[in-house]
Amino acid sequence: MTLSRHENPASTKGPDATGAPLHRRGIKSYVLRAGRATQAQTRGLEEVWPRLGLTLADSRQDLRALFGRDAPQVVEVGFGMGGSLIEQAATHPETDFIGIEVHAPGVGKLLDEADKRGLTNLRVYREDALAVLDQCLPEASLATLQLFFPDPWPKKKHHKRRIVQPAFVELVRTRLKLGGRFHLATDWAAYAEWMADVMEAAPGFSNTATAETAPYVPHSDFRPLTKFEVRGEKLGHGVRDLIYRRLG
Template identity: 85%
Template sequence: MPRMNDSQHPDQAPTTGPESPDAPLHRRGIKSYVLRAGRMTAAQTRGLEEVWPRLGLTLADGRQDLETLFGRRAPVVVEIGFGMGASLIEQAETHPDTDFIGIEVHAPGVGKLLDEADKRGLTNLRVYREDALAVLERCLPEASLDTLQLFFPDPWPKKKHHKRRIVQPAFVELVRTRLKPGGTLHMATDWEAYAEWMAEVMEAAPGYENTAGPDTAPYVPRPEFRPLTKFERRGEKLGHGVWDLIYRRTD
């Protein structure tokens, strides 16, 4: 399961709670991930070398016109940190009338996703191998997304590392500006403390409403459209919980 994290910078003092809404999204030396070296399989290499020119996107491509990018007008879903891509591939294949954009920094996962997308003949999927915040800021238009998905980001459980968590007030405000009115931010985590953190950030964020009912708030039952991963199946057998949160943009 993907974990989004990063290495600590000595100039940054540790924080133990969500940052202020006006905190910068790109503080010097602080990102929400660590680039890890990994061996590439033949299929992953094929994806990066042969399929990337057709389905890959970069920051240098600039601001996207999503209708032009996909050649049609359709709902658009963005997933940050798709790992090896199994869940995103399943969604794109199951929902051909929806367009998907995946953002992931790790080469093996990007290569795997591209290889699978090509083998399955998917045309409703594009991929960035870039920092997600930069993609949101520089490449995705305001009010253009129907859903943004953030599944199982790195929880950074140590208090001194909480500043590395991607879910911060500034992040969810940036997401809100990219969602269409009525669009949703869907997060899931298997760390209860991080679920509570997510709920704290979202309940304080302007322009969102929780979609959970009174019996389960702030969480929602796992929606059927979110694929159940091997990671979750293993966790269920061990008695681990998973918490889903879905918030809707109200303005």
């Protein structure tokens, strides 16, 4: 399971809609795992990073200047090994993408592949997603924020580590344009219910699902199938997508 595992922001007091405490500063929803990088991953980190990599030190971004054009901006939090994000960037050249991931091999692999495909509409942060959203991405700037297959932290004592919490959702809301979309997907039924509970209680969002499928939406062609989704289907895990739109 991958890999949207990011430090949670400080919270206000009180429980969220699920009864779990809101994020406290210092609680992380990811665990950094050591691993040996392949030659391609090392190439991405060393040779491609200077062109496509971004850091917190770059501060608040002017996204039009960053990509040299005015285009829809899509951010993916926790892209894992990057396969889905690469396919999106290749399939939708009219859209600009920013990926955020803390896992070095995944960042290296995505950068290497982006370079080999000659993609110019993709940039990457190897940083904590909460810090990037807070410090680097302008308010009301994003057409879509994607959170696909985050770590479900299935044990109850670990639920506080789940990235989908009221404080995170509010931060996402401020970064979306009016009408912008927050797209979530998971193959863990219990986490899907958690996501729905948190989102339904969050102010400033509207569920895009129809009455027949609510709270979930059918799989969108905009989200490529991932190996985790294929694996989940083989294991009998139904994948659930939720898409919420930012209201005025």
